Amino acid sequence: MTEHQAQPDHAPEHEHVLNADAAEIAKFSALAHKWWDKTSEFKPLHDINPLRLGFIEENAGLTGKRVLDVGCGGGILAEGMAASGAQVTGIDLADKSLKIAKLHLHESGLSVEYRKVPVEDLAAEAPASFDVVTCMEMLEHVPSPASVIEACARLVKPGGWVFFSTLNRNAKSYALAVLGAEYIMGMLPRGTHDYAKFIKPSELGRMTRTSGLDTVSLTGMTYNPLSKVYKLGQDTDVNYMVACRKPL
Numbered sequence: 001m002t003e004h005q006a007q008p009d010h011a012p013e014h015e016h017v018l019n020a021d022a023a024e025i026a027k028f029s030a031l032a033h034k035w036w037d038k039t040s041e042f043k044p045l046h047d048i049n050p051l052r053l054g055f056i057e058e059n060a061g062l063t064g065k066r067v068l069d070v071g072c073g074g075g076i077l078a079e080g081m082a083a084s085g086a087q088v089t090g091i092d093l094a095d096k097s098l099k100i101a102k103l104h105l106h107e108s109g110l111s112v113e114y115r116k117v118p119v120e121d122l123a124a125e126a127p128a129s130f131d132v133v134t135c136m137e138m139l140e141h142v143p144s145p146a147s148v149i150e151a152c153a154r155l156v157k158p159g160g161w162v163f164f165s166t167l168n169r170n171a172k173s174y175a176l177a178v179l180g181a182e183y184i185m186g187m188l189p190r191g192t193h194d195y196a197k198f199i200k201p202s203e204l205g206r207m208t209r210t211s212g213l214d215t216v217s218l219t220g221m222t223y224n225p226l227s228k229v230y231k232l233g234q235d236t237d238v239n240y241m242v243a244c245r246k247p248l
Helices: 022-030 043-059 076-083 095-108 119-125 145-155 171-184 201-210
Strands: 066-070 087-092 112-116 130-136 156-167 214-224 229-233 239-245
Touching: 022 095, 043 076, 043 130, 043 156, 043 214, 043 229, 043 239, 066 076, 066 145, 076 087, 076 095, 076 112, 076 130, 087 095, 095 112, 119 145, 130 145, 145 156, 145 201, 156 201, 201 214, 201 239
Parallel strands: 066 087, 066 130, 087 112, 130 156
Antiparallel strands: 156 239, 214 229, 214 239
């Protein structure tokens, strides 16, 4: 679920520095066999998937669209978008996660193309090729989120949509997403998140603008530990999603 980049020396500096964290790749590889176990550490991703799909569908529509899912992991969102009528490509750098994603297609009967390729490399290979690009719960796991955002912007067609979701950086998000989810409730393995890599909406907005994307919609995602229900709303203090559009 992380990205890296290797470019010739004449490339801009931010494009030839490795944009990957080996520990992050190893972390998700170790859990790969649990991607489709809805009672495992990936339960939150299964629970929020309908909300993510609804947000994408509401803004961009999926039927007949060519979609790229960056940091696709085991394919939870990628399969959801394929089931909604999209032609989906999923990319990731964790071999084991991609293997699980490909195997699960035999169970679901859906069609998704999975590739092991850094998003920056794909942007150089196939710019302006997708109607929709999604990058969910990934930016907080890479050394240079700005590089990933720029690549996503290059990959989408003019007039196309790019969706990001990540974690806000403040005391509340640390208390709930790290202490609460990882240490108190045990919803996620300890060490899943590095608080220092959380991204404020203002910071994400600055990076998307720099990459030539216009923010169309920002929504928060909250979790009620009593009802165990996730919902979308105005509260962006912890989890949030952004819908961006590339100008024509």
